[in-house]
Amino acid sequence: MNQTQTAAAVESRFAVSAPLEIRASEDGAGVAVAGYAAIFNERADIGGYFQEMIAPGAFDGRLGDDCVFLVNHEGLPLARTTSGTLKLTVDARGLHVETVLDPSDPDAAAVIAKMRRGDMDKMSFSFRVEKETWDESGDMPLRTIERIAELRDVALVTRPAYAGTEIALRSLEAARASAEGSEAQTARLRRMRMQLALQEG
Numbered sequence: 001m002n003q004t005q006t007a008a009a010v011e012s013r014f015a016v017s018a019p020l021e022i023r024a025s026e027d028g029a030g031v032a033v034a035g036y037a038a039i040f041n042e043r044a045d046i047g048g049y050f051q052e053m054i055a056p057g058a059f060d061g062r063l064g065d066d067c068v069f070l071v072n073h074e075g076l077p078l079a080r081t082t083s084g085t086l087k088l089t090v091d092a093r094g095l096h097v098e099t100v101l102d103p104s105d106p107d108a109a110a111v112i113a114k115m116r117r118g119d120m121d122k123m124s125f126s127f128r129v130e131k132e133t134w135d136e137s138g139d140m141p142l143r144t145i146e147r148i149a150e151l152r153d154v155a156l157v158t159r160p161a162y163a164g165t166e167i168a169l170r171s172l173e174a175a176r177a178s179a180e181g182s183e184a185q186t187a188r189l190r191r192m193r194m195q196l197a198l199q200e201g
Contacts, residue, residue: 009128010126010127010128010152011126011127011128011129012073012124012125012126012127012155013038013044013052013054013124013125013127014037014122014123014124014125014157019035019121019122020033020034020035020115020120020121020122020123020156021033021034021035022112022115022116025100029102030100030101030102030103031100031101031103031108031112032098032099032100032101033097033098033099033100033101033115034096034097034098034099035096035097035123036093036094036095036096036097036123037094037095037096037097037123037124037125037154037155038054038058038059038094038095038125039054039093039094040053040054040055040056040058040092040093040094041053041054041055041056042054042094043142045140046143049141050140050141050142050143051140051141051142051143052142052143052144052145053142053143053144053145054094054144054145055144055145055146056092057146057147058145058146058147058148059090059095059148059151060090060147062148062150062151063081063088063089063090063151064081065081065150065151065152066080066081066082067080067081067086067088067151067152067153067154068080068081068086068152068153068154069085069086069097069099069153069154069155069156070153070154070155070156071107071111071120071155071156071157072155072156072157072158073124073126073153073155073157075107076107078099078101078105078107078108078111079099079100079101085099085100086098086099086154087099088151088154095125095154097123097154111156115156119158120156120157120158122156122157123154123155123156123157124154124155124156124157125151125152125153125154125155126151126152126153126154126155127148127149127150127151127152128148128149128150128152129145129147129148129149130146130147130148130149131145131146131147132144132145132146133146134176136176
């Protein structure tokens, strides 16, 4: 089964295999932070319920969203796309994030110290899905996020988390119901054709 569904609620995911890069900014006045908030075609196990991956092109048209750089998806922003302090780009690997944090900002200073020690070394992103597909031909359902409706934030995270898993599970159930309905309709049409053929014969 491979059905396309849409979902509107907010979810968050993190990049499994993409560590942060931390270095002095070019002018020496700040700390440059760079990394991937999302990796394309990387399968992630979502709580043992299903696997999920993000398709190339999922972020098309979304880099202009008003996106903020947060810690654990909450609190005051450390940077923002609309102010020019947060840069988002997409390459063959995934969604790349780049910003320069100001050490004179107490919120940023606390985070910089934790990143340098390795206490915070993962990135995540919060989003709403516009288009997704479900494939249940394997041992575990596979959800592919085809297109993002809104990119809300990118964040440094202390622990990998999959907020919104219940949303995706509801989407899976909807996809199954849709597929079962289509199969039932196909079977009905097949029976009607057979009856018509018998009558004509």
